[in-house]
Amino acid sequence: MNNIAIYLRISVLEKGNLGHTEDTINSQRNIIKNFIFNDQELKKANIEEFIDEGYSGSTTSRPGLDKLLLKVKQGKINCIIVKDMSRFMRNYIEMGDYLENIFPFMGVRFIAVNDDYDSSKEVQNGTELDIQFKNLLNDYYSRDVSEKMTTALLTAKKQGKYTSGTPPYGYLKDPEDNYKLIVDEKVAGNIRYIFQLILEGYSLNETAKILNSEGVMTARARRQEIKGYDAYANRWESTVEDTIWSHSMVRRILNNEAYTGTFVFNKSTKSKLDGGKVIYHPKEEWVRIYDNHEALISKETFDEVEEILKSRHRKSFGVKKKKYKNSPLATFIRCSKCGYKIRFNKSSNGKELVGINLYCYHCRMLEQEEKLPHYKELEKDVFEILKDKFHTDKTEKKKLLDEQKELYDKNHQLLKKKRIEFENYKFGKISREDFLEIKNQIQESEEENKERIQAIDEELKQAGCIDNLTEDIVRKYIKTIYISGKGIERIEYQ
Numbered sequence: 001m002n003n004i005a006i007y008l009r010i011s012v013l014e015k016g017n018l019g020h021t022e023d024t025i026n027s028q029r030n031i032i033k034n035f036i037f038n039d040q041e042l043k044k045a046n047i048e049e050f051i052d053e054g055y056s057g058s059t060t061s062r063p064g065l066d067k068l069l070l071k072v073k074q075g076k077i078n079c080i081i082v083k084d085m086s087r088f089m090r091n092y093i094e095m096g097d098y099l100e101n102i103f104p105f106m107g108v109r110f111i112a113v114n115d116d117y118d119s120s121k122e123v124q125n126g127t128e129l130d131i132q133f134k135n136l137l138n139d140y141y142s143r144d145v146s147e148k149m150t151t152a153l154l155t156a157k158k159q160g161k162y163t164s165g166t167p168p169y170g171y172l173k174d175p176e177d178n179y180k181l182i183v184d185e186k187v188a189g190n191i192r193y194i195f196q197l198i199l200e201g202y203s204l205n206e207t208a209k210i211l212n213s214e215g216v217m218t219a220r221a222r223r224q225e226i227k228g229y230d231a232y233a234n235r236w237e238s239t240v241e242d243t244i245w246s247h248s249m250v251r252r253i254l255n256n257e258a259y260t261g262t263f264v265f266n267k268s269t270k271s272k273l274d275g276g277k278v279i280y281h282p283k284e285e286w287v288r289i290y291d292n293h294e295a296l297i298s299k300e301t302f303d304e305v306e307e308i309l310k311s312r313h314r315k316s317f318g319v320k321k322k323k324y325k326n327s328p329l330a331t332f333i334r335c336s337k338c339g340y341k342i343r344f345n346k347s348s349n350g351k352e353l354v355g356i357n358l359y360c361y362h363c364r365m366l367e368q369e370e371k372l373p374h375y376k377e378l379e380k381d382v383f384e385i386l387k388d389k390f391h392t393d394k395t396e397k398k399k400l401l402d403e404q405k406e407l408y409d410k411n412h413q414l415l416k417k418k419r420i421e422f423e424n425y426k427f428g429k430i431s432r433e434d435f436l437e438i439k440n441q442i443q444e445s446e447e448e449n450k451e452r453i454q455a456i457d458e459e460l461k462q463a464g465c466i467d468n469l470t471e472d473i474v475r476k477y478i479k480t481i482y483i484s485g486k487g488i489e490r491i492e493y494q
């Protein structure tokens, strides 16, 4: 027969803000009871409730929890059910310890309803009990809290467990092993893309704008997709900010060491006083496990980006202007295959600009990338094309103006001739038929001349002295330049 312990907890903070939280003792109880009721086996068990009201999940000693753990020790409980893991324990290291080591050893099944966790359905839940685990248990029962913490940290360190709630954007919990992070292939590219944009010289804000304009999925949207519902929808602190990219979301990603494969913990704890206020620890107290999971970003790139952000902070002026200063085509080039804007990757040898590499991010992500021509070559080609098409020097201009003047004169003469022929007809010197034929001929010539006058107008309007390529000149004539690996495919003119 099963002896089930239901553990319910709310913190001081929640107690004081009940208007804002739906996670009351009652609602936790309802969710758990509903779960039990729908399980053929659990429904027949004895149920005992353990409640802690006004205690934070990071508080180690709680009357309700203490009572429950005592009963576990006495072998009187063989199943614990909570709404979610954080209700049971906020400290993920310890939580991991319980799930991985202590409960399996005690033969206790642990269920966290909303986390979809059931230890009886987990693989590798510690059935092979080795000496390491036994030592850990000795520690757990004999030493004081701080020592226990150290041991737990060491264990977590050794095992590299990811035991906190939601994995960072770009990672998923391994379905085979809930404490392992695996790469979320669907969005991992977005993380690399964000780092890339910063390296290319975009600011946090510009990066966010690019992500939004390209419809890059946000972390929240991805979580919703994975879970099948929006966990944030009913939270009072939920803002529109999470549904689109913002500079602070971009910054959070750039600052997250998890992307280098490092697992950082002990960044903060919740105060046992002050209603569970979060206390941030100084960086020296952070504990890191390197190579804990697959890295999305190299350590070098991560550091480089951190350096860029720091230096921008120091001199936040003139960054943008500098970026395009020597590349007038920058905003006009698109990929002929997919239509996306071509990106610039400036390579430097540490001191000076060595070259500008062009690539299509979109094609790269689809693994259809072509090696694009070098930027300077394109510049040369565009310059030749513009010169050929639009360059007009002074003598040419004068010739055009002279031709136009001549045409105006010709039309003036034609008008005169038309009047004379009309008089000839009126005074009976020529027949009506003859007059009409002459009149049509005159009008035809007039039309031809007018057309040529307009054409010259157009030509003069576009005529310019193109002796070097600046962004202004490019903008005057060109809308878009489509390129491929072969070079310029076509140009859309203004």
Ligand SMILES: [Zn+2]
Pocket: 335, 336, 337, 338, 339, 340, 360, 361, 362, 363, 364
């Ligand atoms: Zn492309």
